[in-house]
Amino acid sequence: MNNHKLWQEPQRQSGAALIIILYKAVWQMLRTIWPILLLWIWRKSATGNTDRYQWMALGISVLVLVPALLRFIFFRFYIQNGQLIIKQGAINKKTITLPLDKIQAIHIEQSFLLRLFNAAKVSFDTPGSEKMEARIDAISMEKAAALRAYILDQSAPATIEEGEPQVLQPVPERVVLQPGLKDLLKLSITNNHFEALGLLFGFALSLYDNVRDIISNQLAQWFERLPEEMAQSSAILIITLLLLLVLAAVVISTVRVFLQYFNYKVTQAVKGWKIGGGLINTQQRLVPFNKIQFLSWRANWLRKKINFYILHLNAAGAEDVKKKLQVSIPITNAAFLPVMARPYYEMPDAALPVYGIQKAFVYRRTIIVAIPITVIVGAVLYFILANFFWMSLLLLPYLVFNYWLVYKKFSFKLTADALQINKGKLGVHTILLKWVKVQQVQVQQSLYQQRHQLATIYFITAAGNVVLPYITLKQALQIQNYVLYKIESSNEGWL
Amino acid sequence: MEFYNAVVETALLPKVEETTLQPVAPEYLQVLRWNWRITAVVSLAAMAAAWYFIPFLHSQQWAIILGSGWFVITAFRWLWIAQSFKRKAYAMRQHDIIYRSGWIIQETQVCPFNRIQHCSVSSGLFERRFGLASLSLYTAGTNEADFTVHGLDEATAITIRDFILQKIAPAGNEQS
Numbered sequence: 001m002n003n004h005k006l007w008q009e010p011q012r013q014s015g016a017a018l019i020i021i022l023y024k025a026v027w028q029m030l031r032t033i034w035p036i037l038l039l040w041i042w043r044k045s046a047t048g049n050t051d052r053y054q055w056m057a058l059g060i061s062v063l064v065l066v067p068a069l070l071r072f073i074f075f076r077f078y079i080q081n082g083q084l085i086i087k088q089g090a091i092n093k094k095t096i097t098l099p100l101d102k103i104q105a106i107h108i109e110q111s112f113l114l115r116l117f118n119a120a121k122v123s124f125d126t127p128g129s130e131k132m133e134a135r136i137d138a139i140s141m142e143k144a145a146a147l148r149a150y151i152l153d154q155s156a157p158a159t160i161e162e163g164e165p166q167v168l169q170p171v172p173e174r175v176v177l178q179p180g181l182k183d184l185l186k187l188s189i190t191n192n193h194f195e196a197l198g199l200l201f202g203f204a205l206s207l208y209d210n211v212r213d214i215i216s217n218q219l220a221q222w223f224e225r226l227p228e229e230m231a232q233s234s235a236i237l238i239i240t241l242l243l244l245l246v247l248a249a250v251v252i253s254t255v256r257v258f259l260q261y262f263n264y265k266v267t268q269a270v271k272g273w274k275i276g277g278g279l280i281n282t283q284q285r286l287v288p289f290n291k292i293q294f295l296s297w298r299a300n301w302l303r304k305k306i307n308f309y310i311l312h313l314n315a316a317g318a319e320d321v322k323k324k325l326q327v328s329i330p331i332t333n334a335a336f337l338p339v340m341a342r343p344y345y346e347m348p349d350a351a352l353p354v355y356g357i358q359k360a361f362v363y364r365r366t367i368i369v370a371i372p373i374t375v376i377v378g379a380v381l382y383f384i385l386a387n388f389f390w391m392s393l394l395l396l397p398y399l400v401f402n403y404w405l406v407y408k409k410f411s412f413k414l415t416a417d418a419l420q421i422n423k424g425k426l427g428v429h430t431i432l433l434k435w436v437k438v439q440q441v442q443v444q445q446s447l448y449q450q451r452h453q454l455a456t457i458y459f460i461t462a463a464g465n466v467v468l469p470y471i472t473l474k475q476a477l478q479i480q481n482y483v484l485y486k487i488e489s490s491n492e493g494w495l
Numbered sequence: 496m497e498f499y500n501a502v503v504e505t506a507l508l509p510k511v512e513e514t515t516l517q518p519v520a521p522e523y524l525q526v527l528r529w530n531w532r533i534t535a536v537v538s539l540a541a542m543a544a545a546w547y548f549i550p551f552l553h554s555q556q557w558a559i560i561l562g563s564g565w566f567v568i569t570a571f572r573w574l575w576i577a578q579s580f581k582r583k584a585y586a587m588r589q590h591d592i593i594y595r596s597g598w599i600i601q602e603t604q605v606c607p608f609n610r611i612q613h614c615s616v617s618s619g620l621f622e623r624r625f626g627l628a629s630l631s632l633y634t635a636g637t638n639e640a641d642f643t644v645h646g647l648d649e650a651t652a653i654t655i656r657d658f659i660l661q662k663i664a665p666a667g668n669e670q671s
Contacts, residue, residue, distance in 0.1 A: 293636075316636050416503075439610040439634040440642070443511075444602040462636030480605065481508045487607045488590040494610070495635055 007079040007150060010087070016117035017138035018072045023113060025068035033060055077136055084124065084151065086134055096134050098124055105291060105315065106148045110141070110282040120144040124151075148286065152271060173274070176339060177266035183308075183332045184261055188254035190302045197249040266329055268343070273313065275327050287327055289343045290493055291315040293463035294433040297337060301426040307334050309428070316462035316495050345434050348420045352413045358454055361470040362403045364446075370399035412468060414479070417486070419459070421466065433459060433466050435486040437494050443476050459483070462495060509588070511605055516584035516595055522625040523583070523646025527576045529621045535569045575599075585644050587655065592632070594644050604642050608662040610634050616652045628652035632659070 030037070040057065070090040077086045084103070086096040105125040114120055122144050123135035139147070179187070264277030272288035297311040309331040331337060338347045378392035405425040413420045421431040440460040449455055455476035459466040468476070542561050546552045552561070578598040586593045591607040611632050618628040628649040633641040647655070 439636070440604060440606045442602050442604045444597075444600055446600050450601065460634070462634065464636075477510070477512050478505060481510055482503075482505055484511070484591060484605055484607060485503070485508050488609065 007147070010076040010078045011139075013072065013075055013137055014117070014119050014139050014143075016114065016119040017075075017136075018069075019117070020111075020113060020119075020121075020138045021068045021072050022065065025064045029060060029064045033057070075137075079150075079154075082154065084134075086136070098134055100151055100154045103151060105288065106151060106286055108141075108144050108148060108284045110284075112280045114138060115282065122147060152286070152288075173270075174268045175265055176268050177264075177329065177331070177336060179261060179264055179330055179332055183330065184257055185254075186306060186308055186332070187261065187330050188257040189250070190300065190306065190308060191253040191257060192300070193246065193249040193253055197245065200245075200248060200252060261330060264330075266340075273327070273343075275329065285327055287313050287315050291495065292344050293437045293461040293494075294431060294466060295341055295344055296429065296431045297331065298424065298430075299428040304427045308332060309334065309337060311337065311340055314461075314463035341432060345418050345432060347432070348413050348415045348418060352415065354411045354413055355471070355475070356412075357407060357410045357468070357470045358472065359407060360448075360452060360454060362400070362407050364448060364470075365403040366400050370396055370403070373399065410469075419466070419468075421468070431466055433461070435483050436490050436492045437461050438483055438487055439494075441480050441483055443480055445473070449473075511593060511603065514586045514588065514593060516586045516593065519580075519583045519585065519644075519646030520625075520627055520648050523622075523627055524576075524580045526619075526621040526625055526627060526646070527580060531569075531572055531576055534572070538569070539565060583646060585647075587658070592644075592655075592659070594642055606632055606634065606642065608659055611659060611663050613663075614656050614659050616649075616656050618649065630655055 036056065040054075071088060074090045075086075075088045077084065079085070079100070082100050084098040084100060086098075088094050088096075103124050107121075107123045107125070109121045109123070110119075111121070117138070118141050119138040120141045121135060121137055122139065125134075136144075259279045259281075261277055262279035263282075265275070267274040269286070272286050272291070274284065274286050276282065276284035292313050292315050294314045295311065296314060297309045299309045303309065311329045311331050313327045313329070315327075329340070331340065341347055374392055374396040377395055378389065381389045381392050402425065406423065409425055410421070410423045412422070417435055419431075419433045419435070421433075423429045423431075438459045438461055442458040442460065444456045444458065445454070449470075453473045454470055455473045456467065456469045457471065457476045457479060468479070471479075542565055546558060546561060551557075575598055579596065582595055582597060582601060584595045590609070591605050593603060593605050595601070595603045612635050614630060614632045616628050616630055622628060626649050628647055629643050629645045630647055630652045631641060631643045644652075644655075
């Protein structure tokens with residue numbers, strides 16, 4: 001399948017794409033108009049007067065379905081002169097041209113629907129492609145894999161020096177990580193349940209907001225009275241409700257983890273990490289090694305105790321691309337971290353000198369952030385909920401303690417080629433950045449920092465910023481000059 | 496294969512802090528001041544309209560609150576413009592460009608040429624009136640990862656842009 005001719009001919013998406021596009025359009029429409037739809041059904045049964053809503057629904061359907069159909073009919077993709085060309089649109093014609101050597105990642109995704117048709121969605125990432133929606137909604141799985149292999153083959157720079165005999169040895173792919181059921185349970189239990197609770201509340205609120213006009217007045221009044229009733233209820237009832245909420249959050253976290261990480265596998269291929277898995281929506285991502293700008297891994301307090309980490313591969317790209325490439329890999333044992341870090345950079349020697357940040361960080365954050373926040377919260381509580389005013393007094397020591405922890409836990413090591421930052425207040429948060437990945441260096445000083453010969457240094461990379469706050473000015477300038485020397489004297493590719 | 500691993504004398508490395516920076520064109524202060532005047536007048540007009548048309552604000556107390564708020568912010572902007580203008584300066588070195596800016600938070604940005612993806616020169620209405628332009632540098636990735644040197648003489652901006660474009664052009668495709 002991997003021959004030039006095949007990819008040079010303009011191709012359509014597979015027939016499944018039409019179904020996927022229509023399904024997405026209908027789903028999108030239903031998500032937008034479902035309150036109207038519900039209202040329509042409600043009114044229909046109540047009055048029998050439906051004309052206006054029927055016309056409205058018909059109009060919206062036409063507006064949504066026709067563009068979807070046109071998108072399928074006028075879609076073509078092909079490869080020509082080292083460029084992937086995607087043509088789409090009937091009225092507003094759009095041609096996306098992606099030079100193959102600029103493509104930094106190709107994602108093959110299979111939703112449940114796509115799996116039914118043995119098809120896959122293929123999307124492409126390039127640096128600076130913020131507003132470019134380069135994707136093929138559905139082609140056969142076999143074709144998707146062949147296209148990815150072809151593009152990677154075409155875009156990869158030759159690693160063998162000229163003049164040397166080129167003997168290409170197929171390097172076998174190696175599965176580095178495959179979390180088991182026990183690991184997934186560990187991941188679920190130690191997950192951030194506040195996030196799940198937030199999701200639950202968000203969903204409940206939006207549901208209530210949407211159906212408020214539709215549900216009966218009695219029920220609406222009961223909802224409005226709920227806080228009052230809660231206040232009058234017994235402590236046991238409130239505790240039971242809270243426990244139920246926590247249980248719901250744990251269940252939601254577990255479901256989310258299993259949906260995302262079921263059958264999860266990290267494979268080390270020749271040019272990058274192949275990462276894939278998922279219960280209903282299977283996702284396969286390839287993150288080329290050279291696109292990774294910096295590595296970071298985290299563990300909250302609980303995960304630190306059970307030796308469990310989440311590794312982030314921070315790859316180059318614009319905001320939406322980064323979201324896709326910002327792959328989070330669950331690491332079930334700290335011993336795996338050096339293995340995963342190796343293709344990027346060997347972990348710095350543990351015996352290297354460790355530097356910290358200056359204590360002024362705590363004082364300044366207290367004055368600039370903690371005190372104003374406490375005053376504002378205190379004032380709000382005083383005027384609105386006077387009985388809870390005392391709570392604002394706890395805020396200041398909490399925030400100060402928080403900054404003090406940051407100061408105590410922040411440390412960094414400098415090697416000839418990289419920077420390692422260790423932070424994380426109660427848990428672990430480590431960042432590993434190779435100097436050659438830096439695109440710009442910024443030294444910032446507030447008026448206070450100027451008076452006290454302090455500075456904050458920013459290393460700006462194609463995947464985001466890495467910061468060393470409140471170090472001495474002398475140290476910041478030394479690091480800045482050295483990093484610039486490393487970037488400017490190196491021929492190593494960084495993208 | 497011969498392998499060198501020379502010791503890097505960090506003390507001998509070129510120092511950004513010792514580079515003599517070139518202040519931006521003095522006319523740029525006039526551009527900033529014109530922008531300030533326009534913003535001040537437009538915001539005053541918007542606030543007066545809000546005060547007149549929104550019944551809730553239609554009292555002497557609100558007139559005093561809004562007026563003094565406007566005065567404080569506008570006066571602060573005047574001061575900020577004057578102070579930050581004094582700090583704006585740039586320098587071109589063999590391998591990078593340096594730009595210093597800011598007043599309350601002062602920053603020095605350095606961008607090596609071999610990390611720049613492309614660059615552009617633009618000029619607004621007032622900048623054109625004073626023969627000035629801004630040079631924007633774009634690196635890969637996020638929008639944050641670029642910076643703009645304001646207040647350059649138009650000819651200088653174009654010269655720097657051409658110089659950078661020549662520097663970043665792939666080997667064998669260099670502009671003459």
